[in-house]
Amino acid sequence: MKRSLTWRRWPLPLRVAAIFAAAGIVLAIVGIIKGTVPANPLSIFLALLISGGSWGLVSWAITTAIVDVERDAAEDVVDE
DSSP states (O other), X not given: OOOOOOGGGSXXXXXXXXXXXXXXXXXXXXXXXXXXXXXXXXXXXXXXXXXXXHHHHHHHHHHHHHHHHHHHHHHHHHHO
């Protein structure tokens, strides 16, 4: 049986990163529409890549740290 990669099967940090990357891309699109980005394709591509990539990467790193701390704290409670 084939296993599909559904949203619920993604790890929490990856889901959070996808949401924030999408938000960064939406904000970049708003900036493009307002005219803050030059109208050439490379500038538009870089604006989308930098916005989505940075928001996604930072949110993934923060969420990964939170999950690790919570996991360590839960192990400490069990050990006591």
